[in-house]
Amino acid sequence: MAKIQINGKKVVIKQNFTLQDVLKKYKLNKKKVAIELNGKILPQNEYKKKALKNNDKIEIVQFIGGG
Amino acid sequence: MKKDIFKIDKKVLKSRLIVGTGKYKNLDETAKAIEASGADMVTVAVRRVNISDKKKPLLMDYVNPKKIIYLPNTAGCFNSKDALRTLRLAREIGGWKMVKLEILGDKKTLYPDMIETLKTTQVLVKEGFKVLVYCTDDPIHAKKLEDMGASAIMPLAAPIGSGLGIHNKLNISIIIKQSKVPVIIDAGIGTASDATIAMEMGCDGVLINSAIALAKNPINMAEAFKHAVISGRKSFLSGRMKKNSFAVASSPSEGVIS
Numbered sequence: 296m297a298k299i300q301i302n303g304k305k306v307v308i309k310q311n312f313t314l315q316d317v318l319k320k321y322k323l324n325k326k327k328v329a330i331e332l333n334g335k336i337l338p339q340n341e342y343k344k345k346a347l348k349n350n351d352k353i354e355i356v357q358f359i360g361g362g
Numbered sequence: 363m364k365k366d367i368f369k370i371d372k373k374v375l376k377s378r379l380i381v382g383t384g385k386y387k388n389l390d391e392t393a394k395a396i397e398a399s400g401a402d403m404v405t406v407a408v409r410r411v412n413i414s415d416k417k418k419p420l421l422m423d424y425v426n427p428k429k430i431i432y433l434p435n436t437a438g439c440f441n442s443k444d445a446l447r448t449l450r451l452a453r454e455i456g457g458w459k460m461v462k463l464e465i466l467g468d469k470k471t472l473y474p475d476m477i478e479t480l481k482t483t484q485v486l487v488k489e490g491f492k493v494l495v496y497c498t499d500d501p502i503h504a505k506k507l508e509d510m511g512a513s514a515i516m517p518l519a520a521p522i523g524s525g526l527g528i529h530n531k532l533n534i535s536i537i538i539k540q541s542k543v544p545v546i547i548d549a550g551i552g553t554a555s556d557a558t559i560a561m562e563m564g565c566d567g568v569l570i571n572s573a574i575a576l577a578k579n580p581i582n583m584a585e586a587f588k589h590a591v592i593s594g595r596k597s598f599l600s601g602r603m604k605k606n607s608f609a610v611a612s613s614p615s616e617g618v619i620s
Contacts, residue, residue: 302410322416329408329454331447336454354410356451358421360392361407361437362382362522362549362573 314342317353319324328357366599368566369423370544371492371513373431373460377401378561379591380433385581388426395427395574399584403431405462405569407438408448408455416605417617427456430606433494435462440475442482449491460513461486462548464496470550472522476503480510496548499533501540508543515541516569519560520550521574527556538564553598554590561594562602 297308301317308317314337316327330337331354337345347353368375381401386392396404402598404425412418425432434452435447442465463482467475474497486493487510494514495507499561517537520526527550528534537546544566551557557568570587577583 300385304413306413321413323411323413327420327422327455328411329451331451336450338454354451355413356408356455357411358406358432358434358452358455359409360386360389360421361385361435362384362405362569 297349297351299347300310300351301353302355308347313345313347314345314353317347317355318342321326321355323355323357328355330355366595368544370494371460371581373492375402375431375567377403377588377591378567378595379587380405380555380567380569381584382569383421383425384437385575387604388590389419389421391580392421392575393424395580395584396430397584398581398588399574400588401430403433405433405435405437408434408436408452413525431460431550432456432458433460433462434458436464438466439464440466440478442478442485445478445482446485449486450489453491459490460492460494462494462496462516462518474518476500479503480506483507483510483512489617494546499530499537499588501533501536503516504537504545505540506539512543514544514546514566517546518549519547519556520552522549524550525552525576526550528553528560528563534560534565535563554586556591557587557596558597561591562597564598 298308325339333352368378377400379401380403381399382405383392423424436448438444445465464476465478466472483493483495492513495512496516497503499517519528528546546569547560547565548569550571553569560568574580
């Protein structure tokens with residue numbers, strides 16, 4: 296178990312949960328989002344191998360309507 | 363007449379009308395308005411994914427980024443740090459290098475903070491971004507942005523969302539005359555004729571969001587803007603007639619029945 300934060304919300308995840316697992320859990324398509332882990336942008340090809348640990352902070356963003 | 367090509371950096375656009383995707387009733391209306399506008403580039407914002415609502419519809423499912431060019435913006439950013447963070451994330455989503463930089467100085471006026479904007483443009487250009495910059499209508503700032511490598515200068519006509527039309531025609535004309543990169547009016551346009559005026563003055567394009575999205579019938583208004591921009595551009599290229607202080611009859615005076 297690990298306690299992490301996703302987009303400002305506290306979430307508890309299983310041990311060895313990767314960013315790819317996070318995307319799957321929230322039904323997100325990796326081609327439609329970008330991810331920041333502890334303030335650093337991670338390239339898409341690292342989602343699979345990046346296991347999350349306690350206190351990690353994740354930001355997942357997407358495009359929405361804007362002017 | 364020579365073919366009139368609209369190019370930002372190396373990107374050729376079919377339409378001189380760029381539209382925003384905010385403030386619509388829903389994503390279906392957004393998609394229909396874009397289609398009616400004929401725009402091939404739209405601005406989009408970067409925001410957190412809503413993780414508590416997995417079924418929330420996505421802009422990308424309604425507006426296909428393979429057909430319509432997304433221009434990620436930094437709307438809502440009040441400093442360089444947030445703007446850089448936003449655009450670097452945007453680039454990661456889809457490899458977009460062409461972006462719209464908009465750093466606001468104040469919540470009430472949403473007027474551009476030019477000190478932060480200039481500083482950030484420099485960093486973005488260095489990182490290989492093609493930056494379209496929302497800016498004040500100050501010709502000196504516009505010139506500095508161009509010298510730094512901005513891909514387009516986007517002065518405001520009036521405050522964002524105000525719909526007041528072009529307020530400082532003199533400054534906008536100076537910017538048009540001095541710029542070698544496209545000048546695109548961003549913000550403040552209220553209705554289709556405002557866009558025609560901007561294009562007749564010689565602007566290379568206009569960026570419209572509120573004037574379309576907040577019209578009673580946004581889809582019809584999108585089409586009105588499409589024609590307004592084409593009309594203004596043609597008028598500009600055609601060269602208007604000379605202004606006269608007194609009447610000049612249109613019919614010949616010779617052969618009048620007496």
